[in-house]
Amino acid sequence: MAAEHGVELTALRGTGIAGRVTKRDMMGYLETGAASLAQGAPAQPGVPSPHAPLAEPWAGDVVEPMSVMRQRISEHMVVSRRTSAHVTSFMEIDFTRVARLRATHRARFEAENGQKLTYMPFIIKSVIEGLKAYPVINASVGRNSVIYRKQYNIGVAVALDWGLIVPVIKQADALSLVGLTKALNDLAARARAKKLDPREVQDGTFTITNPGVFGSLMGTPIINQPQVAILGVGAIEKRPKVITGADGEDTIAIRTCAFFSISFDHRIIDGAVADQFLAHVKRGIESFPEQGF
Numbered sequence: 158m159a160a161e162h163g164v165e166l167t168a169l170r171g172t173g174i175a176g177r178v179t180k181r182d183m184m185g186y187l188e189t190g191a192a193s194l195a196q197g198a199p200a201q202p203g204v205p206s207p208h209a210p211l212a213e214p215w216a217g218d219v220v221e222p223m224s225v226m227r228q229r230i231s232e233h234m235v236v237s238r239r240t241s242a243h244v245t246s247f248m249e250i251d252f253t254r255v256a257r258l259r260a261t262h263r264a265r266f267e268a269e270n271g272q273k274l275t276y277m278p279f280i281i282k283s284v285i286e287g288l289k290a291y292p293v294i295n296a297s298v299g300r301n302s303v304i305y306r307k308q309y310n311i312g313v314a315v316a317l318d319w320g321l322i323v324p325v326i327k328q329a330d331a332l333s334l335v336g337l338t339k340a341l342n343d344l345a346a347r348a349r350a351k352k353l354d355p356r357e358v359q360d361g362t363f364t365i366t367n368p369g370v371f372g373s374l375m376g377t378p379i380i381n382q383p384q385v386a387i388l389g390v391g392a393i394e395k396r397p398k399v400i401t402g403a404d405g406e407d408t409i410a411i412r413t414c415a416f417f418s419i420s421f422d423h424r425i426i427d428g429a430v431a432d433q434f435l436a437h438v439k440r441g442i443e444s445f446p447e448q449g450f
Contacts, residue, residue, distance in 0.1 A: 158183045170236065173355040174322070176229020181359075226320040237382045242423035245377040248435045249416050251443050252393050255279045256413040258447060270335055276393055277313065278337040280365065283441030284388060285309050285330045288363060291434040293426055295362050297383045303425050312361035312381060313341060315348045316371075322348050323381060325361040369393060375416040385426060388438075389418035 158180070159166050169186055171178035214220050223231065259274060266274050288295040288309055297304045309330040312323040324344035326332070332340060347353050364381040369392035378389045393415040400410045417438065421431045 158187075162187060170232065171229065172359050174353055174358050175226040175320075176233070177355065179355060179359075224319060230320055233382065234379050237379050240382060241380050241385070243377075243380065243420055244423045244428065244431070245418050245420045246428065246431050246435060247375055247416055247418050248432070248439055249414055250439045251398075252276065252413040252415055255442055255445050256393075258445060266335075270338065272335070272338045272342055274338060275341075277341055277365070277367065277390075278334050279442060279445055280388075280390060280438075281311055281313075281326070281329060281337050281341070282334065283438045283445070284311065284363065284365065286441050287434045287437040289330075290437050291430055293430060294386045294421070294434050296385050296425065297362075298385065298422065298425060306362040308360075308362060310360050310362045312358075312364040313344070314364065314366040315345050317349060322353070322358060323361065323364055324348050324353060324357050325359065327360070364388070365390065369415060375418050377418060378420050380420055380422060385422040385424075386431070386434075387420050389420070391416035391418070 158164075159178075164183070164186065166178050169178045169182055170176075171182055173179040173182070255276065259276070259279075263274050266272075292305050293303065295306050295309065297306065308328060310325050310327050311329040312325045314321055314323050324347075326337065326340045326344065329337065329340075344353070344357065347357075361381065361384060363384060364378075364387045366376075366378045366387060367390040368376050368378075369390050372392050375391045376389045378387045380387050393413060395411050396414045397409050398412040398414065399407050400412070401407050417435060419431050419435050
């Protein structure tokens with residue numbers, strides 16, 4: 158198709174695994190009549206802007222070419238920053254109830270399902286409810302329109318030794334806690350084994366990234382285009398917190414907490430809406446129902 162229409166593949170942003178250009182990418186390119194990358198994005202992946210100083214190696218430096226995946230990630234991140242008006246908001250969330258539920262049911266859950274139970278399925282469940290309550294978070298930007306997605310396809314970033322990939326749990330709202338756990342563990346395992354189908358990293362409507370697994374407290378993630386928001390999950394750890402009892406007396410208690418961040422596209426999402434969404438996720442996690450098991 159590229160040869161037939163005289164299209165240079167390096168001019169396209171691929172949505173396939175490791176940034177590969179797919180048939181659908183080519184069809185979309187031809188249908189829209191696009192002639193170049195939008196808004197002056199680099200024509201070659203990983204190539205610096207002509208306005209940025211070009212680094213030169215010094216004596217003793219080691220120079221290694223970027224892998225294709227790293228070039229695509231570089232391009233995707235730069236394009237996202239140029240496309241969306243990024244703003245990030247933070248909120249601390251109390252995981253004590255979820256931690257207790259997980260501790261109570263974990264052994265039985267893992268014995269019955271053969272799956273490791275992490276905090277992420279609880280987070281995804283609460284995120285989906287938040288997306289339903291605030292549909293603009295589960296949207297994309299058209300030329301002069303807002304596209305409200307009716308599917309809830311949740312991408313979860315997986316760190317690999319050679320880069321980063323975001324497998325997508327399709328129709329995640331239809332899955333139970335068990336179903337989410339199985340889908341999440343399966344996609345992550347196959348991502349690390351390089352066994353994902355390209356379609357399994359496409360069509361996400363919202364992304365969650367979890368730098369907390371490496372000890373990071375909080376971050377400001379870059380939106381995964383063409384989505385309009387991304388959730389960052391910080392380290393889930395025990396912290397001393399001031400708790401007000403039923404009698405109004407304040408005490409210091411040990412609580413399991415984490416900082417969440419939401420980076421959102423201010424072109425269509427106002428700060429109040431992003432914060433309301435995050436507060437909805439917070440309430441969902443802090444009051445997670447036991448019958449969810």
